[in-house]
Amino acid sequence: MIAIAIDDEPKALDIVRVFAEKVPFLDLKTTFQDAFEALDFLRKEHVDLIFLDIKMPDISGLEFLKAVPNPPLVIFTTAYAEHAVQSYEFDAIDYLLKPFAISRFLKACTKAHEVLKVRELAIAEESKRQSVLNRPTPGVAESIFVKNGYEQIRVMLDDILYLEAGGNYVVFVIKSQKIASRMTMNEAEALLPNDRFVRIHRSYIVAKDKIDRFDRYEVYINGQIIPIGANYSHLQLIDK
Template identity: 45%
Template sequence: MPATLRCIAIDDEPIALDVINAHAGKVPFLYLRRTFVNAIEALAYLKTEPVELIFLDINMPDLTGLDFAQVVGNKSLVIFTTAYPEYALQGFELSALDYLLKPVAFGRFLQAANKAFERLAGSDKKSPYVFVKDGYDWVRINLDELLYVESEGNYLTFQEIGKKTLTRMTIGEAVDMLPADEFMRIHKSYIVALNRIEKIERHQLTIGKVQVPLSGSYRDELLERVK
């Protein structure tokens, strides 16, 4: 798999670029080489400095993101970042890798970045891990060992077999980051690994030796997914 992905970000709003720059700085495998407020300048840059990934706004003067993506073609993966959901269909028709709505939450950004990482690895398999921040460090969470995620105020605990990691993140961001076919939110404060569930009761389920609360609003969906 590639060690790092070279990328650029293009947006006519400097504040939006600041957000992308901050998010990219938290992802170990992203190398954000440049940011541009002018799409034409970005095209000139790409002629001599190719990159694997482009974070691209759509509604820009002179050259829209949709036009930019057509010019670039398949030379780089494109993740659109925009405040306008009505452009989503056009974006995917141009084979965009993903489509992020502003304001871009970090969890959703990380999910798109992981998708790019997997695509450039030349594999259809999902990444076997994600990274989360623990203090000043980045900690690898192995998905095949992850039992559940528990929300504690503004923090989450990722409970793996024999290890737990505390990180500042919302449970909604964790839902976006984790593979939806392997993990499910079953309570306002819990996400569980479906293949680790040993017993489902009316108001709780068992994972290993731990009982995790199960909300009634999630119970029917859970039973359908484990059948």
């Protein structure tokens, strides 16, 4: 379970860091004293859980959550008990009142881990359903359905230029628009036929027939320069 912690007090972050090292299923990637730096991190990286202080100088934890579209799971860490009721309006997993003990910290983490497993199971079931839904029909141009918010949008495979990972989302870049869907790159890759699409980077999948040119380090599609990851340089980008 990948997590970050946000708190303007260094000592509070130290405590979370020490406690997190004792939880085997928790991977605390980094900590932030600046909530705006954390917001930028969340736009780029996948995170399952945030340990979030409520009372911070520039922006409160509650205001911070409002700025994060589809935020990860949240455990509030604060010294102010009066915020407890309001925190649960944001579907917080738990509320840790400072100073908290390792046993209380572990209980909150375990609760988050269980919720995450239930969500992952639901996503897996949805992925199976999508696999059935996306099976091509003979005589019909191939397409897939991409979840966008509460909608399922049909996307023609011929229209897809490339896919780009961003935080908890994958962006489908097609000819006329961009569609952001909450999924992992592995889930997105499973939706696409591997004879037509190839993953060239941990954050990019490209349509083979949309490649204008390429070299050892980059692929060029519709004026966009897309990097080739070091672990993907051996791949065959065009059919011989």
